[in-house]
Amino acid sequence: MRTLAVTAPSRAMLGHLAWVLRRNPLTALASAGALALCLVALFSPWLTPYDPIASDVPIALQPPSAAHWAGTDQLGRDLLSRIIAATRLDLAIALSAVGLSFVVGAVIGSFCGYAGGKLDRAVGRLVDVLMAFPLFVLAMAMVAALGNRVENIVVATAIINLPFYIRFARAEVNIRRDLGWVEAARAGGESHASVVLRYLLPNILPAMAVQISLNLGWAILNAAGLSFIGLGVRPPTPEWGILVAEGARFITTGKWWLVAFPGLALMLSVLCFNLMGDGLRDILDPRQRT
Amino acid sequence: MSPLLRIENLSVTFATRAGPIEALRGIDLTVGAGQTLGIVGESGSGKSVTAFATTRLLDRAGRIAGGRILFKGQDVSRLSGKEMQALHGAAISMIFQNPRAALNPIRTVGLQLADALRAHRDLSAAAARARALDLLKAVLIRDPERRLDAYPHELSGGMCQRVMIALAVACEPALLIADEPTTGLDVTTQKTVMDLLARIAAERGMAMILITHDLGLAAKYCGRVVVMERGRLVEEAAPGRLFAHPQHAYTKRLVAASPTPNSTLADLVGETRPAGSGIPAAPHPAPPRGTALLLEVQDLVKRYGNAAAVDGISLRMRPGESLGLVGESGSGKSTTSRLICRLIDPSEGTILFDGQSIGDVPARDFHRSELRRAIQIVFQDPNDSLNPRFSAFDSIAQPLKRLTGLRGAALRARVMESAERSGLGPDLIDRFPHQLSGGQKARIGIARAIAVRPRFLILDEPTAALDVSVQAMILHLLDLLRREDDLAFLFVSHDLNVVRMMCERTIVLQNGRVVEEGASETLFARPQSAYARELLAAIPHFDPGAPLAATA
Numbered sequence: 001m002r003t004l005a006v007t008a009p010s011r012a013m014l015g016h017l018a019w020v021l022r023r024n025p026l027t028a029l030a031s032a033g034a035l036a037l038c039l040v041a042l043f044s045p046w047l048t049p050y051d052p053i054a055s056d057v058p059i060a061l062q063p064p065s066a067a068h069w070a071g072t073d074q075l076g077r078d079l080l081s082r083i084i085a086a087t088r089l090d091l092a093i094a095l096s097a098v099g100l101s102f103v104v105g106a107v108i109g110s111f112c113g114y115a116g117g118k119l120d121r122a123v124g125r126l127v128d129v130l131m132a133f134p135l136f137v138l139a140m141a142m143v144a145a146l147g148n149r150v151e152n153i154v155v156a157t158a159i160i161n162l163p164f165y166i167r168f169a170r171a172e173v174n175i176r177r178d179l180g181w182v183e184a185a186r187a188g189g190e191s192h193a194s195v196v197l198r199y200l201l202p203n204i205l206p207a208m209a210v211q212i213s214l215n216l217g218w219a220i221l222n223a224a225g226l227s228f229i230g231l232g233v234r235p236p237t238p239e240w241g242i243l244v245a246e247g248a249r250f251i252t253t254g255k256w257w258l259v260a261f262p263g264l265a266l267m268l269s270v271l272c273f274n275l276m277g278d279g280l281r282d283i284l285d286p287r288q289r290t
Numbered sequence: 291m292s293p294l295l296r297i298e299n300l301s302v303t304f305a306t307r308a309g310p311i312e313a314l315r316g317i318d319l320t321v322g323a324g325q326t327l328g329i330v331g332e333s334g335s336g337k338s339v340t341a342f343a344t345t346r347l348l349d350r351a352g353r354i355a356g357g358r359i360l361f362k363g364q365d366v367s368r369l370s371g372k373e374m375q376a377l378h379g380a381a382i383s384m385i386f387q388n389p390r391a392a393l394n395p396i397r398t399v400g401l402q403l404a405d406a407l408r409a410h411r412d413l414s415a416a417a418a419r420a421r422a423l424d425l426l427k428a429v430l431i432r433d434p435e436r437r438l439d440a441y442p443h444e445l446s447g448g449m450c451q452r453v454m455i456a457l458a459v460a461c462e463p464a465l466l467i468a469d470e471p472t473t474g475l476d477v478t479t480q481k482t483v484m485d486l487l488a489r490i491a492a493e494r495g496m497a498m499i500l501i502t503h504d505l506g507l508a509a510k511y512c513g514r515v516v517v518m519e520r521g522r523l524v525e526e527a528a529p530g531r532l533f534a535h536p537q538h539a540y541t542k543r544l545v546a547a548s549p550t551p552n553s554t555l556a557d558l559v560g561e562t563r564p565a566g567s568g569i570p571a572a573p574h575p576a577p578p579r580g581t582a583l584l585l586e587v588q589d590l591v592k593r594y595g596n597a598a599a600v601d602g603i604s605l606r607m608r609p610g611e612s613l614g615l616v617g618e619s620g621s622g623k624s625t626t627s628r629l630i631c632r633l634i635d636p637s638e639g640t641i642l643f644d645g646q647s648i649g650d651v652p653a654r655d656f657h658r659s660e661l662r663r664a665i666q667i668v669f670q671d672p673n674d675s676l677n678p679r680f681s682a683f684d685s686i687a688q689p690l691k692r693l694t695g696l697r698g699a700a701l702r703a704r705v706m707e708s709a710e711r712s713g714l715g716p717d718l719i720d721r722f723p724h725q726l727s728g729g730q731k732a733r734i735g736i737a738r739a740i741a742v743r744p745r746f747l748i749l750d751e752p753t754a755a756l757d758v759s760v761q762a763m764i765l766h767l768l769d770l771l772r773r774e775d776d777l778a779f780l781f782v783s784h785d786l787n788v789v790r791m792m793c794e795r796t797i798v799l800q801n802g803r804v805v806e807e808g809a810s811e812t813l814f815a816r817p818q819s820a821y822a823r824e825l826l827a828a829i830p831h832f833d834p835g836a837p838l839a840a841t842a
Contacts, residue, residue, distance in 0.1 A: 019307070179674045179675075180669035180670065180671055180674045180675030180676075180735075181674065181675050181676050181677040181678075181685075183628070183633055183667070183669065183675075184667070184669060184675055184676075184677075184689075184735070184738065185677070185688070185689075186633055186653075186657065187631060187633065187662075187665075187666055187667045187689070187739075188688055188689025188692055188693065188738070188742075189657045189662050189663075189689055189692035189693040190657060190688075190692060191654075191657050191658075192654055199677055202679050203677070203678060203679055
C-alpha cells in the first residue's frame, strides 16, 4: 500500500522534470552540460588520452593536432588530458566548499530568521563585517595564513560564501515564521529546533538550490583564481587556474591554445551552473507540480 | 436607450498546462447609466474574470474566446492599446480587493491621485494637487491636507480603500467596477466604505458593478443582482425577489448557506428543522452550572513594547462549552487565542487549565507538557496552515507521532479515522496542499487538531477564507465533532452571525479589553454596550423572507 503511494509521486516527479526541461531548453542544455562535467570529473582517470603529468619535451608547445586535440604545453604534456584531470579537482573543491557553506549557512541563517532578537542582530553584524572585506583578498589571506593546501582552499571558499547563505536563509525563514503551518507544528508538539530543521529548512530548499547552483560557478572561479595567483594547488597538479597561469606566459608568443582551452573549460562550467540555477528552482518547487 | 455596458455571449478561456479552461461560458448582462449591478458567486464562478475582461486586464493566459463587450456601443474587446488607455479611468475604472497592494508604496497618496488626474487631463501640478485634495475630502478622509503627503503604509486598510475610491472616481468615470472592495476590512469599516461608495455613485450618476461573495452586501447596495456559477449566469433579479424567492437550485443553496441573524446550523446545510419548533434551537446545551472549570483565565495581559495587545482579559469555560470571541482587527482576539494555546507567553496574568497553571510554563517548553495534547488549535487561512511539503497524511500524522507516540498501523488507522471524521476522503490523503481546494485544506486542519483527541479546541476564524457553502459544511462538521467528543470550543471570529450559531456564550473584545459578555442569544438580540450595538448594526443583511423559511 505504501509502495504504491511512493511510486506514484516519483512518476509525477519525472513527468514534471520532463515538462520543465521541455519548456525551457536552455535549462536542459545547462543541466546536460553540468551532468557531463560531473561525469568527466568522476571518470577522469579513464578519459584522459595521455598521462596528464608525464612530460615529453621533444613535442613541447605543439598547436592542436589530431594526436593532441588541445595541443601540448611547455613540457610536452597533453593539454586535453590535463584539462580533463583538472575537472575532478576543481569540481571537488567547488562542491565541497559550497556544500560546507550551504549546510553551515542555512542552519545558522534559519535559526537567526526564526528566533530574531539578539541572536539575529549579533550574527547579522558579524556577517556585515565579513562582507565588508574584499572577499577574494580575504580568501587569499586565509589560504596564505593556513597553508597552501587544498583543504584550506575549500575552507576559505566556504567562509567567503557563508554570508550569502546566512542572509538568504534568514530572509527566507523570516517570511515564513509566522505562517499558520509553523504555529500548527508548535501546537503539534514540535520544539523550536525541530520546527526550524524539519519544517522550515526543507521549505527553503528550492530557493536555496538556485543560490547553490549560482554559487558553484563562482566557487570554481574562486578556486581557479587562487591557484592562478599561486595560492592553493601547486604545479604540477593539473588545475584550471594553474593551466591558465602557466599558459599566460606563452600568450605573447602566439601559443594561444595554452590559455584558450583551460579558459574555455572554466567558462563553460561556470555558465552551465549558472543557467542550471533557474531550472532547478522550477523543478524543486512543489507548487509547480500538478 | 442603449445601456451603458452590454455584454453579449461573452466567453473567456485560460490556457493552462492542463489544457484550456473555460472561465466564462457565454454570459449576457447589461448595466444602464447610473445603475448598480451586483455580481455574486463563489470562488471560481468567474465574477472577477468578467470584470477583468471588461477592463481588458485579463492576464496573458486569458483570452476572450467569443462574444462582445459593448461600452457606449463601442466593442471594448476590439480597441487598440491606446484607445483602451483613454478608456481606463476616464470611462471605466476599477477598485480591487486588497487596497494596500493596489497603491504604489513609494509614492504619496497626493502624487498618485495627481498622476491619475494628469494622465487623462491637461493639468498643472498645483491644479492637480488642489483637485486631489478635493477628492480626499469627497471620500471623507479626516485631515485631508495632511493625508495628501502620507504614504500608503501610514494609512489603515479602510483609509487605503478610500484613497482607492478617490483614485477610481478621479476622472469621473461612467462605470466603476468594485471587485470585493471590502473583503478583509472590519464590518464597521466595511459599512462606512460601502456607504461612501453608494453615495458617490449616486451623486455623480455613476454606474457601478459590485462583485462580492457576500449576499448581504449585494442585497443592501445593489439595484439588481446576478448570480454566477462556474462561468455561467444562473439567475438575475432584484435583490429582494432574488433572496426571498430564489429560482435556481444554486441560488437556493447559496441563500440557504449564508448566515443570517435567524439561521441555525441546520438551515445552512439545508437540513429540515423539526416540525413545530418555532424558535431556532440553541447550538448546544450548556453544561450544568456545578461542573468544574476547564479553563480559567485571569487578568491576561500581553504587551509589545509599550502597547498592550491584550489588556487584562479574564474568562472561564466549562468542559464541553463553546465560547465565542468576537472583535475587529486589533481587538486582541488572535493574541488571546495564541496566549491560551501557549504559543506565546503572557506578560501578566494566569491561565489555569483543568486546575493546573499553564500560563507560567514558558511557551518554548510547552511542547513537552502533557497538556499540549489537550489544547489544540485550527488556524484561519487553510492556504497557509499546511506545510507545503507535507502530504495530507503527514500533516495529520506528525502531531500524532509527537504527542501520542503512535507508530505504524495504529498511526495510520488514527490518521484515516480523523480524516474520515473530518469529511476527507481516503483518496485525498496522499495529496499535497497545492492539489487540494480551500475546503479540503480546512478539513485537514481540523483532522490534524482532533486526531490527538484534545479536550479544548481553539478555532481562529476557521472559515474566514472559505466560500459560504463550504463554510456551512465546515461549521456543521465542527458542531458535530464537538458533540461527539464533548470538546470545548473557543471560537474566534469577526463574523457575529457565525458566532451566534456556534457558541452559547460570547465575549466582545475591543482594544484588548472585554466590553461585553453574555449568553449569545441575549447578546445578539439586546446588546448592552454601544460597541456591540455598532458591530451588529454594521452587518449587511438580506431578508430571506417568510416563504423561504416555510420551504426550508
